[in-house]
Amino acid sequence: MGSSPSRTAADGAFRKRRRLSSSGSVKQSEATDIERSTSGIASQHRRKASITAEELEMAKMREKTAARQRLLDQFPDLADSFSYLKKIMNELDDNATEDIDAKTMSLSSKKNLEELLDFSFKHEPTEHKRILGDEIADNNGGKIFTEYMRALLPMDCENSTYRDECLGLLKSVCWNYSDASSEFTLALGRAGTFQVLVDEIKSNADDLGDNYERYGIILQSVSVLHNCAKSSDSKVYMDEANVLDALVPLLKAEIPEIKIIATLTLAYIIEEKDNAIISTDNTVIKFIRRYLRKAIKSQDHKHDGFRVEEIVSGLMRLASNDQNKEAIVNQGVLPLLRELLDIGNEGEKSIAAKTIWVLSFSKENQRKIRECEGLMDALRKLSMTNGQWKPSAIGAIWVLEEEQRLNKANAEKIIQSMPSSLPTRLPPLHPASIQRKKKISVAGNMAGSISMAPGLFQSKIEFPPNAQQEEYDSDDDMHTPRIPMSDMKVMGGDYGKNETNEYDSSGQHIMISYQWDYQKLMIRVKDEFESLGYRVWIDVESMGGSTLQAMADAVEKSAIVLLCMSRKYKESPNCRTEAEYAYKLEKTLIPLKVEKSYEPDGWLGALQGAKLYFDFSDLAEFETVFTKLTKEIGTRAKIPPEPKEEPIISIKQTDLANPARPLVKNWTSKEVKDWVSINNVHMKNLSSIDGQILLFLKNLKDTAPEFYYRFLHDRLGMTELRSLMNLNNALEALIE
Known part of the structure; x- marks a missing residue:
């Protein structure tokens, strides 16, 4: 029950945590990045090609209001409670000033709080409680509750039993609604609630011994902080209240319930610079692992009131600090996560897959994850089935199989970086050379063929048989020619030359x-x-x-x-x-x-x-x-102006049939333009295309078709299907 208290917590007395009820999934902490991000965006606005910040904000507000109204229309009891809640908050606000001045709580205010607590049990689903919690926040709930706590906390107050009962009731309301509503959590943070709770924890933490009443007070206070810590937005208020300093001593608490909830709260708020506090000897990680193992083995997937999802979520937050990633895996967590991918409910599978994703950012962990029996198969299975788990399963696989993807992407980058004019001699591409990031070029005529990176092109580019090979680097079983880039001859300029243009024509x-x-x-x-x-x-x-x-x-x-x-x-x-x-x-x-x-x-x-x-x-x-x-x-990624259309030259068929016309390989760029025109082919940027290049294109059409078609589209501006058909037919009929 790491999320919210049972009704019995309202009396302020200590209760064993396993007896406290669970109020469902902690959506606030366990939602994926996608769930957090997609909430509140109207679908019609998502599909727009361009949307201003103001339009987006308005769309979010409209969608939030509409989603709330749909729930209220669907659940009349919730609508009644929502309407009555406003009346309760108005009464609390009216009574607060007089009560706080008298350092007490009136019976009518106490009754109002009891009704708020009842609503949280009556409307158990997280979305329902979120609506109510948001409304409490909108009606000044954070400030009202915090001022009541400050008024009731001094030990010299009269009628301490009644005071303790009212304090317990206040914290129970905060405990329950902070489980569901991030807006309520932020309202508490802004009002100074965290500082009040920290002061109470510190005043009760010294010389605890077996004082179970003081343990109960601490349990309630830390439980509220635990729920609030799940919202990253509350971190600034946690820091202001020095929550870290108040919780670290509780790691040595004798009662496991106090120790585990302090541990899980620290997992959410601790930063890299303070990580040594909990990672020095792996005691904290071992403690969480034991709780997780016992929770998985229990019939209801709980241990001491803590659900599997809560424990794994805390473990994942510890793993967000890179120093802990390998330590967590070394403590034997992977088999437990692997088990959850198989037998867990939807929420458990989702948080387990996301935790594996986070752990996989360590290279050493990647090897161990791949070697963990059945884990990769379980991830692949989840990645192909719909559910909360799917995005995280896909993300984990993505990171675990990154090396192969990087090789392909680097090969693609080299292809895309080729100059706007096709070189007379292309540099060879080899996967191993790409992986080593070596600059490779060719001078003179190359013999044989080169293979493109796997998955990019399944074909080869053939070179003339009279090849001249220059100096080589030997690297295991491959040889790659290495010649200075300045020696690479390209029509229209040198390959790799960084020219400064007013616009970026790369399309990036x-x-x-x-x-x-x-x-x-x-x-x-x-x-x-x-x-x-x-x-x-x-x-x-x-x-x-x-x-x-x-x-x-x-x-x-x-x-x-x-x-x-x-x-x-x-x-x-x-x-x-x-x-x-x-x-x-x-x-x-x-x-x-x-x-x-x-x-x-x-x-x-x-x-x-x-x-x-x-x-x-x-x-x-x-x-x-x-x-x-x-x-x-600068001008990087800046759109160039539309290029001017080159004039299409019309000539007579008889002109091309002239026997005195030179061989194709000797054609000039003007003769190529004539040939293009007579064959009804519409292309741009033909000034650098001569007869030799034209014949080379003909060869590419058969030997490297993907490169051929990409070149036509990107470099020569060919976009019409009929024009492409005419070009292919003309090339087939071309006599060398």
Whole structure:
């Protein structure tokens, strides 16, 4: 029952945790990045090609209101409670001033709180409690509850038994609704509730001995903090209240319920710099593993009131700190997660798959995950069936099979970086050479053939038999020619030469990589870039694990990737998968700071390194910072103007039939244009195509068709199907 208390908790007395009831899944902590991000976006707006930040915000608000109304219409009892709740909150607000001045709680206010607690048990589903919790927050609930706690806490208050009963009731209400409503959690944080709870924990934690009444007080306070800690947005308020300092001593508590809930709360709030507190001797990880094993083996999948999902969720949060990843796997957690992928319910399978995804960012863990019997098969099975688990299963497999994907992407990058004019002699591509990132080129005539990277082209490009091979590097079983790039002769310029143009004609874009909470800000950035003529790619409907390939395509086709650094970005396996893939493809990364109170740490801090970042956390400075960012990007990913159409030259058929006409291999570019025109072929950029290149294209059509068609489309602007048919027929009839 790590989520919310039973009714018996309201009397303030200590109860064994296993007797407390569970109120269902902790959706707030266990939802995938996709569930967090897709909530509240109207589908008609998601499908728009372009949407402003204001439109998006309005769409979210409309969808949230509409979703709430649908639930209220569907459940009349919930609608009645929702309506009555407003009356309760108004009465509490009216009575609060007089009660707080008297450092007590009136009987009518106590009755109001009991009714709020009853609502949380009457409306058990998380979505129902979320609506009620949001409404409490909207009606000043955080401030009212916190002021009552401050008034009732001094030990010298009269009628301490009644005071303790009222305090227990207050904390029970907070305990229950913080389980479901992030808005209520933030309301408590803003009102200073965390500081009140920390002070109470510290005042009761010294010399506990066997004082079960004080243990009960601590249990309630830590349980509220545990639920609130699951919301990353509450982290700043947790830090202000020094929650970490209050909970660390409880790791040595004699009663397991106190120790486990303090441990799981710390898992949510501890940062890389403080990680040694819980990772020095792996005691904490071993303790959580024991709880998880006992919970899995129990019939109801609980141990001491803690559900499997809660325990795994805490373990996953510990794993978000890279220092803990290998320690967790070394403590034998993988077989337990593997078991959950088979026998767990939907929520258990989902959180188990997501935890494996997080653990897989360690290279050493990747090997052990692959070697864990049946684990990869279980992930693949889940990745092919619909359910909460699917995005996480796909994400884990993606990371575990990354090396093969990187090889293919690097080969694709080399193909796309070829010059706008086809070279007379193409550089060979070899998967091993791509993996080693060696620059390879060819001078003179090459003999034989080269094979493209596996999966890109299944064909070979043939070279003339009179090949001249230059110096070679030997690397195990392969030989690769290595000649200076300056020796590579290309029609229209040197291969690899970095020419400065006013516009970027590569077709690449600026990719914005961000966590969903900052969508409004990033939509504004996108709009500003597009207004200046830049190509921009941004995910406005959260692709998630099921379409990671779309993310990969976006990364591969990017000129620049903007990394929007925030605490949630660092904690998200989706965001990490995206950012690290861009890094490994050697894309230009530009960090943007979007969360004022967050300094990048862990993997994100390492990725930022010494890079210059642009601070968008202060909206008042948006225009100034954006101008600096635009200057840094320059003309990369900027859309060029429409090219001028080359005139189509008409000539008579008899002109081409002239016997005195030179052989095709001796044709000039003008004669090629004549041939193109007479065959009703519409192409652009023909100035660099002569007879030799034309014959080479004919050969490519048969030996490397994918490259041939891509070249026609990207470099020669061929878009009409009939024109393509005419070209193929003309090439077939061409006599060398």
